Amino acid sequence: MSSLTNESELIAKVLISNDQQAFSQLVKHYQSPLRQYCRRLSAPDHSLADDIAQETFIQAYRKLNLYAGKAKFQSWLFRIAYFQFLQHLRKTKVYDELDGDAAYISPDLLGADKRDIESAMVKLKASERACITLQYSFGYTHEEISEILDVPTGTIKSHIKRGKEKLSALLNVQSDTNTLTGVA
Amino acid sequence: MNDLDDLLSQPLDDIPDQGFSLQVLHNMQQYRRRKAMFITAVILALLCIFIFIVPISPWLNMFSELADVAGELTGASAEFSSVTYSVIMQQILQKPMMGFTVLLIITAVFSWQEN
Numbered sequence: 076m077s078s079l080t081n082e083s084e085l086i087a088k089v090l091i092s093n094d095q096q097a098f099s100q101l102v103k104h105y106q107s108p109l110r111q112y113c114r115r116l117s118a119p120d121h122s123l124a125d126d127i128a129q130e131t132f133i134q135a136y137r138k139l140n141l142y143a144g145k146a147k148f149q150s151w152l153f154r155i156a157y158f159q160f161l162q163h164l165r166k167t168k169v170y171d172e173l174d175g176d177a178a179y180i181s182p183d184l185l186g187a188d189k190r191d192i193e194s195a196m197v198k199l200k201a202s203e204r205a206c207i208t209l210q211y212s213f214g215y216t217h218e219e220i221s222e223i224l225d226v227p228t229g230t231i232k233s234h235i236k237r238g239k240e241k242l243s244a245l246l247n248v249q250s251d252t253n254t255l256t257g258v259a
Numbered sequence: 260m261n262d263l264d265d266l267l268s269q270p271l272d273d274i275p276d277q278g279f280s281l282q283v284l285h286n287m288q289q290y291r292r293r294k295a296m297f298i299t300a301v302i303l304a305l306l307c308i309f310i311f312i313v314p315i316s317p318w319l320n321m322f323s324e325l326a327d328v329a330g331e332l333t334g335a336s337a338e339f340s341s342v343t344y345s346v347i348m349q350q351i352l353q354k355p356m357m358g359f360t361v362l363l364i365i366t367a368v369f370s371w372q373e374n
Contacts, residue, residue, distance in 0.1 A: 095284065102280045110279070111271040125279065132283045133290055192266050211267035239263060248262040 079104045082148055089139055101148070102132055108213065109152050115208040116160045118197045127163065131156040146222060150215070154223045157205055164201065195245040203238030206231050299366050306362055 079085070079101070088097035109131060113124035134155050135142075142151055196204055205224060209215045217235075221228045242248075 095287070098287070099280060099284055102283045103276060106276055106279050106283075107274045110274045114274075115271075128279070129283055129286055133286055136287055137290070192269075207267060211264070212271050239267075242267075243263050246263070246266070248266065 079148075083144070086139065086142065086144075086148070089136070098136055105149060105152055106132075108149060109156060111212070112153055112205075112208060113156055113160070115196060115204050115212070116157070116201055117163075118193060118204065123163070127156055127159050130159050134159065146219075149213075150219060150223050153209065153213075154225070157224055160201065192242070192246065195242050198245060199238050199241055200234075202226075203234045203241070206234040207238045207242075210235060302366050303363060306366075 082101070085094075085097040085101055088094040089101075106128065110124060110128045113128045113131070114121055117123040117127060131152055135152055138155075142148070146154075196207075199207070202224070206220055209220045209223060210217070215223070217228045217231050220231045224231070
């Protein structure tokens with residue numbers, strides 16, 4: 076995804092003069108990656124993903140003064156989205172997504188469309204989906220993911236390892252989960 | 260790199276906007292409207308508390324007297340201004356709901372402009 080050259084300028088405009096046009100440009104630029112990320116988080120419910128993405132942008136608009144500018148704006152949006160999603164899980168009381176043992180892996184996928192990574196992703200826990208998506212689809216390092224999800228780097232590594240093990244079993248593909256080559 | 264890494268590293272499909280941004284802006288405007296209404300309600304509540312707790316009638320009388328003096332100093336419309344202000348003050352004191360309504364309208368207009 077191409078970067079937004081005048082991003083800082085747009086953020087400043089929103090903060091100083093409450094410029095809706097500037098925020099609109101930010102929304103247009105980041106809607107696709109944010110929705111991709113939300114769709115992975117809330118897979119396979121695209122409608123829920125869009126609701127979370129909407130709420131993320133509203134929260135970002137409300138709390139833009141808290142954006143310190145240390146991390147990338149996209150990382151900050153992903154962080155808000157993740158916590159929005161966790162809040163949704165708590166509301167709907169889907170506790171097995173939040174903690175506990177590994178989610179049950181249905182054998183339905185085995186022998187079906189083995190390359191259907193999106194279908195297999197549904198079988199992972201939210202934290203595993205988030206870590207894997209952030210690393211492989213968006214190229215974040217373990218340290219960056221740790222900041223986005225607000226969990227230690229070691230936990231990120233184990234989420235990725237466990238997630239990959241499950242995916243490997245579901246999709247019946249080769250995976251070297253011991254190496255965990257983070258995009259550094 | 261292995262098979263799974265290859266699969267996972269495949270770029271995600273780009274999602275077309277299809278009115279999503281407009282919906283976000285619409286929701287933002289709704290949020291701002293709700294915020295303005297909330298601020299208006301808080302201001303009105305505080306004003307009501309202020310009016311009912313603090314004895315404002317002496318202040319209003321003082322304001323009326325000041326208006327009379329100002330009217331006399333300006334000369335021509337002294338009698339008119341004196342009568343007018345006195346009538347307004349009497350109306351506010353006799354009909355607090357009218358005063359409340361005026362305050363409501365003023366606050367709503369300011370909130371709308373803020374929005």
